[in-house]
Amino acid sequence: MAERLRQRLAQVPLYLLLALVVVAMGLPLFWVATGALKTNQEIYTFPPVWIPREPRWENFVEAWHAAPFGRFYLNSIVTTLAGSGLELLFALTTAYAIVFLRVRAAVAVFLLILAALLVPSQVTLLPNYLTVARLGWINTYQGIVLPGASIAFGTFLFRQHFRTLSREILDAAVIDGCGHLRLLWQVIVPLSQPVIVTFTLISLVNKWNEFLWPLLVTNSLDMRTLPVGIAYLYSVEGVMNWGPILAGTLFVILPMLVVYLFAQRWIVSGIASGAVKG
Amino acid sequence: MAQGQPETVDKWALAPAIERGISLRRPALGEWSLFLLLAGPNLVLFAVFTYWPLFYNAYLSLMSWDMISPVKAFVGLENYRYLVSDREFRRVVLNTVIFTLGTVGGTTGLGLLLALLLNRPLYGRTWARGVIFAPVLLSGAAISVFWVNILNPRFGLFAQVLSWFSLSSPNWLNHPTWAMVAVILVYTWKNVGFSMVIYLAGLQAIPADLYEAARVDGAGHLGTFRWVTLPQLGPVTLFLLVVSMISSFQAFDIIKVMTDGGPVHATTTLLFYIYEQGFVAFNAGRAAAASVFLFLAMLAVTVIQLRLGERRVHYG
Numbered sequence: 001m002a003e004r005l006r007q008r009l010a011q012v013p014l015y016l017l018l019a020l021v022v023v024a025m026g027l028p029l030f031w032v033a034t035g036a037l038k039t040n041q042e043i044y045t046f047p048p049v050w051i052p053r054e055p056r057w058e059n060f061v062e063a064w065h066a067a068p069f070g071r072f073y074l075n076s077i078v079t080t081l082a083g084s085g086l087e088l089l090f091a092l093t094t095a096y097a098i099v100f101l102r103v104r105a106a107v108a109v110f111l112l113i114l115a116a117l118l119v120p121s122q123v124t125l126l127p128n129y130l131t132v133a134r135l136g137w138i139n140t141y142q143g144i145v146l147p148g149a150s151i152a153f154g155t156f157l158f159r160q161h162f163r164t165l166s167r168e169i170l171d172a173a174v175i176d177g178c179g180h181l182r183l184l185w186q187v188i189v190p191l192s193q194p195v196i197v198t199f200t201l202i203s204l205v206n207k208w209n210e211f212l213w214p215l216l217v218t219n220s221l222d223m224r225t226l227p228v229g230i231a232y233l234y235s236v237e238g239v240m241n242w243g244p245i246l247a248g249t250l251f252v253i254l255p256m257l258v259v260y261l262f263a264q265r266w267i268v269s270g271i272a273s274g275a276v277k278g
Numbered sequence: 279m280a281q282g283q284p285e286t287v288d289k290w291a292l293a294p295a296i297e298r299g300i301s302l303r304r305p306a307l308g309e310w311s312l313f314l315l316l317a318g319p320n321l322v323l324f325a326v327f328t329y330w331p332l333f334y335n336a337y338l339s340l341m342s343w344d345m346i347s348p349v350k351a352f353v354g355l356e357n358y359r360y361l362v363s364d365r366e367f368r369r370v371v372l373n374t375v376i377f378t379l380g381t382v383g384g385t386t387g388l389g390l391l392l393a394l395l396l397n398r399p400l401y402g403r404t405w406a407r408g409v410i411f412a413p414v415l416l417s418g419a420a421i422s423v424f425w426v427n428i429l430n431p432r433f434g435l436f437a438q439v440l441s442w443f444s445l446s447s448p449n450w451l452n453h454p455t456w457a458m459v460a461v462i463l464v465y466t467w468k469n470v471g472f473s474m475v476i477y478l479a480g481l482q483a484i485p486a487d488l489y490e491a492a493r494v495d496g497a498g499h500l501g502t503f504r505w506v507t508l509p510q511l512g513p514v515t516l517f518l519l520v521v522s523m524i525s526s527f528q529a530f531d532i533i534k535v536m537t538d539g540g541p542v543h544a545t546t547t548l549l550f551y552i553y554e555q556g557f558v559a560f561n562a563g564r565a566a567a568a569s570v571f572l573f574l575a576m577l578a579v580t581v582i583q584l585r586l587g588e589r590r591v592h593y594g
Contacts, residue, residue, distance in 0.1 A: 011400070018400055021392060026409045028467065031435045032424040046433045047441070090320040097316035102309050109317060116328045118580050122528050122549050123573040126338060126556045126565050127331035130345075150323035180312060209417040211531040216557060227419035231535050234423045242427055252420035260415050264408060267415070271472065272479035 036060070036247040043242045056243065060251075063244035066237060069251055071222050072229035076208060079144045079225060083210075084203040086145065088196065091154030096184045098155070099162045110159065116152040125216065132217050139223040144214050148207075154199055161195045162188065198270030201263050205256060226252045332573075339566035346560065357567035366543060367551070367568075374547040376458060377465075377529070382522045384466035386515065389473025394507075396474070397481045407478070411471035418468065418531035425464045426451065426536055454544035457537045461545050464532055469525070473518055480514035481507070520583040527576055548572050 035043060037055040063069065094113065098106045121128075128147050137143030165188065173187045189196065211227045218224055224232060233248045260267065339357055343350040361367045392410060396403045413421060428435040429450040437447035450460040484507065492502045530549055533539060539546035539554060546554065549572060556565030 014395070014398060014400060017395060018402065018406055021395065022402075022406045022409050025413070025467070025470075027435065028421075028425065028428055029409075029412070031428055035424070035427065044433050046437065048433060048435065048438050090323075093316035094320045097313045101313045101316075103313045106313070109321065113320070113324065116324050118577055119328050119332055119573070120524070120528060120576055122530075122552075123569045123576065124328065124331035124335060125552065126562060126569060127334035128327055129557075130334075131326065131331065146323065147327040150320050150327065152324075155320065205415050209415075209419075211417070211419045211534070212553070215534075227417045227531065230417070230423055231419045231531075234426070234535065239426075239430070246424055246427060249420040249424045253416045256415045256417070257412065260412060264411075268407075268411060268475055272475050 032246050032249060035242065036250050038243060040241065040243055059243040059247035062241075063233065063248040063251065066244055067229055067233045067248070068221060069226075069229065069248070072224055072226045073251075075141075075144075075223060076226040078141055079214070080204055080207040082141065082145045083149055083207040084200060086149040087151040087154055087203050088200055090149065091151045091158050091199070092184070092189065092196075094151075094155045095158035095162055096180075096188065098159055100180065100183070110155075113152050113155050116150070117156075121148060121213065125212070129216055137217070139218050139220050143217040144223075144225070148210070148213060154203070157195065157199060158192065161192055165191055194266075197263075198266050201259070201267050202270060205259065205267075208256060335566050335569050335573075337566075338562050339570050341563045341566075343562040344560045345556075345562045350562075353563065357563040358570075360564065361567055361571070369543060370546050370548060370551045373458070373543075373545060374527070377462060377545075377547050378523060378526045380458075380462035381465045381469070381526045381529070382519060384462060385470045385473045385522050386518050388466065388470045389518070390477050390511070390515075392470065392474040393477030393481055397478055407471075407474070410474055413468045414471045416468070418529075419535050421468055422464060422532045422535035425460075425467075429460055451537055452541055454541055457541060457545050461529075461532055461536055464536065465526075465529060468532070469522070473522065476514060476518055477511065480511050484510045517583070520579055523579050524576060524583070527572065527579075548575070 034051060036059055037057070038049065038052040038059075039056050042049040042052055094109075097103070098110045132138060132143045132147065135143075137146075169191070170183070170187065173183055178187065209227060210225070211231075214225045215228045215231075218228070221232070230248050230252045234245055237245050338350075340352060340354060341350040342353045342356070396407050396410075400406075429447075431437050431447040431449050434447070436450075440447050448456040450456045488506050488510065489502060492506050497505060527547075528549065529547065530553070533545050533547060533550050534553075537545040539550045548568065552565050552568045552572065555561045555568060
């Protein structure tokens with residue numbers, strides 16, 4: 001009994017540390033969530049008001065009208081879905097072609113794609129901008145999406161996975177007269193569901209949060225995506241009207257928090273397995 | 279990539295059907311056409327937006343061009359010479375080194391400490407991990423906007439926290455040194471969860487019998503940590519250092535929103551410099567030459583990463 005009590009007591013510092021860590025990491029999120037509901041009077045005081053006396057929901061309405069957030073949402077949803085959809089499609093089809101088609105060049109193609117991992121998009125900003133401008137794609141969805149739609153990492157990931165699939169099942173499908181496309185869509189894709197889900201989730205998060213490229217290839221307000229849009233709202237409202245700006249940041253981060261709430265296990269296990277880069 | 283799984287022996291896995299002598303129904307288009315149909319679009323995009331721009335960028339780096347005039351003037355290596363001897367550019371390189379050291383050290387070091395704590399059987403640890411990891415998934419631009427509010431020296435959260443310790447808040451974003459500290463701090467807050475998750479996986483992969491053996495040999499808490507945990511985490515740490523270094527080179531949104539590279543270029547890193555030279559000052563040649571430097575720096579780190587990855591597959 002005394003022994004157990006001692007063990008319990010030894011844990012007290014650990015729990016204090018745990019609480020400290022959670023507060024330190026979580027406080028900024030608490031701050032923005034409550035700040036979005038404060039009046040300007042409550043925001044501009046020191047020491048701060050922790051909980052707004054009466055939630056001011058008008059901040060969200062004001063933010064929504066201060067910048068075309070409806071349009072930002074549309075742009076972010078279109079470019080994210082198109083970008084991740086293409087990445088997933090290209091990764092699946094390319095990996096399939098490399099692993100299952102009898103083409104001598106497959107190895108060379110695979111190496112060529114792996115080599116693309118050595119060229120991050122940040123080092124080709126200028127020439128890609130010029131290409132997109134020459135194609136007349138400034139302020140278009142294709143300009144935002146296509147330069148980032150080719151996918152080396154996913155191709156590599158799916159290739160590795162396809163090679164671990166059970167031969168018996170694949171052979172059975174072949175004996176049943178399955179052609180290549182049916183083999184891919186009806187046998188291999190269902191068998192690869194966990195990898196596909198994880199890859200897609202991380203891809204969606206990355207596309208949603210993308211900032212630099214959409215900033216460069218759009219210049220009209222209606223073609224901005226949410227991350228670029230919130231930076232715009234902050235730059236025009238300045239530091240004089242924090243309530244709506246904080247509300248605006250929630251427009252950008254809430255969808256990802258919801259995704260996280262429902263898909264936390266998939267995302268975290270994907271990252272932990274080293275399968276996907278964050 | 280699958281950790282701990284030995285690479286399967288089949289070389290460049292040919293179709294399993296082929297090895298067994300079973301032939302797939304021949305596609306109507308022929309195998310080659312199907313290959314092109316499936317892999318083609320991806321390859322075309324790589325050619326247009328990854329490989330070609332690498333050469334075009336190298337070409338631009340030899341030019342003097344304002345991105346508007348129809349003529350590009352060939353200047354040879356002048357842009358490189360300019361950068362190497364320019365004081366401002368040296369400052370940019372130094373900033374990049376400081377930012378990288380700060381963020382890589384911060385995320386990796388704190389990530390390890392957090393993982394060690396949250397690997398213990400504590401109530402609420404799942405929840406705590408969830409909170410710590412959440413910022414990884416949030417838009418860097420959006421979090422930077424609210425961090426500007428948090429760091430406000432007059433009414434921000436951070437000023438309040440500092441005042442509990444009787445400290446007064448520096449004017450974070452208007453002071454060259456503190457501005458750098460601020461962007462490193464925010465970057466670390468956002469990304470430490472990633473390192474923590476990787477370290478947790480690493481900790482859980484350490485075989486329990488190693489701890490058992492250490493205990494039998496009479497090692498205490500510290501001894502076990504020093505002789506079992508740390509060496510076992512070696513490969514994970516190397517992997518994390520390299521991956522964090524690459525993402526640190528790619529940091530842009532936090533710097534753009536919080537400081538816009540300032541004050542007086544105090545937080546201008548290499549990528550931000552490329553952006554400024556190319557898209558604000560319209561100095562294509564200089565931006566391209568700086569891009570070559572960034573490419574070489576990242577290439578060096580990526581090559582190390584790939585080689586480590588190889589090792590992990592074979593011996594991990």
